[in-house]
Amino acid sequence: LKEYYRRYPTAGYGGRFQQWAASDVKQPYGSFGNGSAMRVSPVGWYFNDLSTVLSEARHSAAVTHDHPEGIKGAQATAAAIFLARIGENKADIRDFIAERFGYCFNFTLDVIRPHYQFDVTCQGSVPQALQAFFEANDFEDAIRNAISIGGDSDTIACITGGIAEAFYGEVxxxxxxxxxxxxxxxxxxxxxxxxxxxxxx
CATH class of the missing domain: 1.20.5 (Single alpha-helices involved in coiled-coils or other helix-helix interfaces)
Structure with missing residues (x-):
C-alpha cells in the first residue's frame, strides 16, 4: 500500500490513510473507514470458498482498518462479490449479509437520497452501496444508483461496482x-x- 501511495501521492486518499502511508509507521491505525471495503473486491473474486474469502478480507482490511467495523465492511463486500459470482440471487445475498454482519436494509434509495450525508465510515456507506446493487437492473444502473445518493459517492460506487460486475458477469x-x-x-x-x-x- 505504501508503495502505491509513493507512486500515486495525489490520487485522492482519505486523510488518516495519507498520514499513515506517508509515514514510517507499519502498524494499522484502527480505522473503520470505507477504504477497507473499497479495496477488497479482488478477494471476493480470487478465492473459491466463503470461509477463505472472509479470512482473506479480514487480512486485507487489518493492514490499516483493524477496527471491527472496518473489518466487517470489507468482509461483507467480499462475501457479496463471492456469492454473486457463484450465482446466488439478490435476496439470498441480502439475507446472508444482514444475518452475518447485522446490516439493515429496511430502506430504499429514494427514501435516503434527499437527506443522505457524506459518511466515510463502513457502517454509514457499505449498506448503502449494497442497496444500490440490490435495486439495480444491470451494471450501469447499479453505478448510477450509487452515485445518485451523493455522499462519498466514488467509494460507494466502487463497492457497488465490484458486486455488480460479479453478479452481471462483466463490465x-x-x-x-x-x-x-x-x-x-x-x-x-x-x-x-x-x-x-x-x-x-
Missing part, C-alpha cells in the same frame, strides 16, 4: 473502455494480470 464494454483509457501502463498491467489469473483458475 459493459463501453464503460470498460473508458476505464482502461484512464489507467496508466503500470496499473493496467496489474489489472490484466489479475484477470488472467482468474481465467486460469
Amino acid at each position: 459493459p464494454a463501453r464503460i470498460a473502455e473508458q476505464v482502461w483509457s484512464r489507467l496508466d501502463d503500470p496499473l493496467a498491467k496489474v489489472v490484466r494480470r489479475f484477470y488472467l489469473a482468474l481465467a486460469k483458475g
Whole structure:
C-alpha cells in the first residue's frame, strides 16, 4: 500500500490513510473507514470458498482498518462479490449479509437520497452501496444508483461496482473502455494480470 501511495501521492486518499502511508509507521491505525471495503473486491473474486474469502478480507482490511467495523465492511463486500459470482440471487445475498454482519436494509434509495450525508465510515456507506446493487437492473444502473445518493459517492460506487460486475458477469464494454483509457501502463498491467489469473483458475 505504501508503495502505491509513493507512486500515486495525489490520487485522492482519505486523510488518516495519507498520514499513515506517508509515514514510517507499519502498524494499522484502527480505522473503520470505507477504504477497507473499497479495496477488497479482488478477494471476493480470487478465492473459491466463503470461509477463505472472509479470512482473506479480514487480512486485507487489518493492514490499516483493524477496527471491527472496518473489518466487517470489507468482509461483507467480499462475501457479496463471492456469492454473486457463484450465482446466488439478490435476496439470498441480502439475507446472508444482514444475518452475518447485522446490516439493515429496511430502506430504499429514494427514501435516503434527499437527506443522505457524506459518511466515510463502513457502517454509514457499505449498506448503502449494497442497496444500490440490490435495486439495480444491470451494471450501469447499479453505478448510477450509487452515485445518485451523493455522499462519498466514488467509494460507494466502487463497492457497488465490484458486486455488480460479479453478479452481471462483466463490465459493459463501453464503460470498460473508458476505464482502461484512464489507467496508466503500470496499473493496467496489474489489472490484466489479475484477470488472467482468474481465467486460469
